[in-house]
Amino acid sequence: MDIEWAKTRLEEYLVLLGRFSPSTTSTGQFSGGDRSALPALQEREPTVREILKTLDSTLGNFRLEPGRSGNLSDIAGRVRRGLGILADRKEWAIRLAPDVPQLGADQLHPWVWEAARSLWESKHFRLAVQAGFTSVNARLQAKVGRRDASEDKLFQDTFSDDPPKAGQPRLRISGDPQDQTVASKQRGVRLFALGCAWAIRNPATHEDGEWEEQEALEQLAALSVLARMIDQCEVIRVEDE
Structure with a gap:
């Protein structure tokens, strides 16, 4: 609902009611x-009835009957109650919301949030996501010591199941590689990294316009998961490097 529009319509109607406020004589004049x-x-x-019905289904059940005693007072009371709902609507959403986990952007992995923060604070959400991904990619390059590949190619090489080669180290999830959970995470991180490149980085770079804040925050969270995985992985090099 457009709260300001609804509030203005109700306030205008209340003023009109105050201006009109006729009384009737015994002859109905x-x-x-x-x-x-x-x-x-x-x-x-x-319009006023529809607004009030949206706020509370019982408030909009009225008809303007200027000649009936008490009709205008009843309508004015309904409008005032509607204005009261609008006045506190935002606070209700905050104060009466169920207790649920809150995702704080400043708790995301620092590789992501430190890169995205200034753009996020200036409401450039799509570019903030792009900056977060670029930072993760740069950190990965630094961790494995490669500048000759980035993004798709770097993810595929770095998380390849093949043994490391000269100039092409691998990243491995910590733990016994024969363990099913470790092996599953190893396969998953490579696919997840590629998914982040294809489904997050590419749209953030090539789309026009701004993104919704919640959508962008969710995508930063995905990048934070990727950053944490990369940060915790072990670098495996060939022995003669």
């Missing part, structure tokens, strides 16, 4: 109030 406000009240009534 209007007495007092600004009768010129009635057409505007009638015109805006459907």
